[in-house]
Amino acid sequence: MFSVNHQKFMEMDELSRQKTPYFFIIDFLSENVEIYLEHEIEKSGLLVDFQSFSTxxxxxxxxKKIEWRSYPETLEDFKTGFDQVQKNIRLGNSYLVNYTxxxxxxxxxxxxxxxxxxxxxxxxxxxxxxxFFSPETFVKIIDDKIFTYPMKGTIDASIENAKEILKNDKKEKAEHxxxxxxxxNDLSMVSDEVTVNHFQHIDLIKTQxxxxxxxxSEIxxxxxxxxxxxxxxxMKKLLPAGSILGAPKPKTLEIIQQAEGYERGYYTGVCGWFDGKNVDSCVMIRFIEKENDTLYFKxxxxxxxxxxxxxxxxxxxxKIYVPIY
Known part of the structure; x- marks a missing residue:
């Protein structure tokens, strides 16, 4: 279904079998899988700051006073892809599409x-x-238990009763x-006794x-x-991450590629740290990329x-912001 770098995934299996710590980065379509042993991370020009691991x-x-300007496309341009997505949803090809x-x-x-x-x-x-500066965990693996925390639904926190509005908004609820x-369902492919533990938990994300x-929620x-x-x-089984793709996965991927009209690349891929026993990983969102000398926020x-x-x-x-305040 998806183009996959089989050898690299096997290498990840082998390193984890040997209990060798490593950092991994996997792009949206699993076409690029990169593995860095602990001593290689900084030499490679990577800087990492996770709760569980930091260079x-x-x-x-x-x-300096931060200067920040964004130049979003017009509503009309946004509407072109949005209409394609909605048409596919009406036709029953998908019921949730992450449009970026x-x-x-x-x-x-x-x-x-x-x-x-x-x-x-x-x-x-x-x-x-x-x-990137992501608020979203992909999966954590702790003592052979796996956890995932899909994040769906945001609201401006300054709105009166914002938390209640978000929790009770019909569209946001349906999406969540x-x-x-x-x-x-995804976790059921790699684990048994899957349960939803914390449902509709609300986090505050500060930005400038x-x-x-x-x-x-926690599953x-x-x-x-x-x-x-x-x-x-x-990772091979679970990717691409459902929260930034949609459902059902194969058809929704086709819809995304037609509607978005650009390559996501590493954006909405995942990266993570294996400490020799457990894993902490995240979805690569809140993402700024340099193309030639121009910066783009996806x-x-x-x-x-x-x-x-x-x-x-x-x-x-x-969502076009930097969390510096």
Whole structure:
């Protein structure tokens, strides 16, 4: 179904079988799978800051006023792909599509400065090519149990009763239920006794522009015996991540590629740290990429049959921010 770098996934399995710590990066379509042993990470020009693992880096204070401008496409341009997505949903080809766009930005911050000064659960600076500051865990593996935390639904936190509005919004709820169901099914491929433990948990995400609330849930299972210790095989089975693709996966991927009209590349791929026993990984969202000398911010959201064009356009723009404040 998806183009896969088989050998690299097997290498991940072998390293995890040997209990050798490593960091991995997998792009959206699993065409590029990169593995870095602990001593190779910094030499390779990578900077990593996870809750569970961090490359040492001296952070200097930021002595400048941040300049930040974004140039989103027009509502009409956004509508072209949005209409294609909605048409496919009406035809029954998909019931949730994660539709993303690429927005030119200008800032006086370097990608490395964005990495060093952003506040986020997961941050990676990749060789002056991209940086991301992701709030979204993909999977955690702890003592042969696997956990995933799909994040779907955001709202401007300054709105009165924002948390309640988000939790009770029909469209956001439908989107969240769908992605929880999808991820529960995905985890069932590699684990048994899958349960939803925390449902519709609300997180505050601080940004320089505005604060957002985001909705997530926790799903957990016991890894099947044939997948125990095989991190590569687990990732290969679960990717692309359901929360940034949609459902059903194969047809939704086709719809995305037609509607978006650009290559996601590493954006919405996953990366993670295996410490010799357990794994912490994230979805590469809140993502800035350098193309020649121009910076682009990639962002989007889930589309269902209840989605309204103006709301989705606004959500795509809301997510263009740096969490420096």
């Amino acid at each position: 040492p880096k001296q952070t200097k204070e930021l002595h 766009r690429k927005t030119r930005i200008e800032t006086n911050l370097s990608l490395e400065e964005i990495f060093l000064h952003s506040d986020a659960k997961y941050k990676v600076f990749y060789k002056d090519f991209f940086v 239920y769908t992605v929880v169901d999808l991820l529960r 522009q505005k604060n957002l609330y985001a909705m997530s 957990a299972g016991n890894i099947k015996p044939e997948f125990v210790g095989k991190i590569g095989s687990i 962002s989007g959201g889930g589309i269902t049959h209840m989605s309204k064009l103006e709301d989705e356009y606004q959500e795509m723009k809301n």
